[in-house]
């Protein structure tokens with residue numbers, strides 16, 4: 001822990017939290033107000049009354065510089081962020097913005113000697129809140145909503161600050177961005193927006209009512225957000241929902257400087273990303289990915305789309321986000337089936353990277369492995385002209401059976417479950433073509449089963465599967481597959497349809 005600075009309005013609990021945290025970490029604790037008194041012999045209230053606020057902000061900036069030694073927790077005055085000098089100093093520290101409801105703040109500051117909120121604390125606090133929120137957001141590494149019990153606050157602040165953070169870069173010249181993987185990554189949203197979209201005046205969250213009821217829904221952006229609810233799951237990805245979202249964005253007055261934030265799984269990412277790609281011919285988007293599948297795949301790489309009756313993802317655009325936040329904490333509420341679906345894509349990445357001893361207990365490592373792989377491949381091949389096609393490993397069959405399953409029952413097959421079957425099939429096809437040893441089949445099946453995934457191909461008509469596979473938009477020539485082989489996984493075009501048919505039939509016959 002290097003330097004942690006707590007910022008927030010008066011009464012947010014900074015001076016209570018700072019010594020508790022410093023105590024737990026065994027580091028120094030300083031309060032800029034105390035440093036001012038020590039340096040000048042005068043307290044904050046006297047400074048403001050006698051010399052005015054501007055003069056005080058200058059000494060306060062001196063005090064902050066002095067306080068920012070190594071290994072320290074610093075509690076600051078509520079207005080420190082109004083000084084440009086202090087904001088510059090804060091760039092060398094980790095900054096935790098303690099946010100709190102105005103009622104709680106007003107109760108806490110009652111009776112204190114605080115000249116800036118003396119007259120009518122509630123009204124004054126509301127004014128300060130409006131003025132300073134964008135400034136807190138600008139300096140914040142994390143935002144944490146304060147609460148009455150300090151012990152809870154300490155636990156949550158520690159979890160945030162102590163959690164390892166992995167930052168993966170997607171490198172695409174001026175469209176480069178970071179994918180942050182950490183518990184509590186969502187608390188970085190306000191800082192990210194303030195840094196990367198400083199001119200934004202409005203932020204539109206696109207999400208679902210189900211997700212807004214989750215215990216982790218405490219997103220703070222430092223600006224007044226517009227919240228647009230869309231239907232849950234795949235039904236969000238329709239042209240009708242897209243129109244509704246664009247209409248709401250327009251009515252909210254979202255401009256080219258403003259930002260769309262998707263909070264959800266792959267369906268919300270795809271829809272919100274596409275809305276951001278086309279609204280006003282393109283506004284910026286940040287993805288807060290809440291399913292495993294979205295974290296390891298859908299939120300990264302800029303592919304956005306909606307479905308039309310002729311097929312899934314047929315109308316869309318490439319639109320890279322401004323950033324992606326993969327919060328491991330929000331996965332705690334993910335239903336089991338969605339975990340399984342995510343694992344399908346993760347196992348694909350495990351097979352592509354050769355990390356075959358992976359197990360589902362290693363969530364953090366596996367998210368990082370998958371994100372790193374996708375970030376590297378997208379950086380090398382944004383538009384799927386080459387290497388990016390490898391990410392379709394298992395997908396030729398998966399897309400076909402997903403489409404066929406959808407004709408029968410919306411819920412029959414989740415994307416990752418279909419990918420798992422597709423990986424099992426691709427392995428069988430590789431052995432049939434003599435590209436890999438037959439022992440690979442049991443290896444891949446065992447890996448899938450370790451992640452709760454089935455390698456069984458359900459009851460699908462072989463001819464219809466073949467028909468869908470030939471139609472797959474990723475097939476450049478009839479029946480192109482991504483297959484393992486002596487040189488590793490690669491794109492294999494023009495695979496003999498009879499061999500494919502035979503492999504499907506044999507797989508269907510497996511118990």
Ligand SMILES: NC(=O)c1ccc[n+]([C@@H]2O[C@H](COP(=O)([O-])OP(=O)(O)OC[C@H]3O[C@@H](n4cnc5c(N)ncnc54)[C@H](O)[C@@H]3O)[C@@H](O)[C@H]2O)c1
Nearest residue numbers: 233234265266267268290291293294297298303330333334
């Ligand atoms: N753009 C791409 O590159 C890309 C890649 C892969 C998949 N996709 C798309 O992603 C979509 C599938 O995404 P998905 O698997 O994330 O499904 P999803 O977005 O439909 O979400 C699945 C369910 O999980 C719920 N949920 C989400 N986060 C939760 C949380 N933290 N706690 C509790 N419930 C939560 C949702 O409400 C929903 O009911 C498909 O439409 C697919 O086409 C896109």
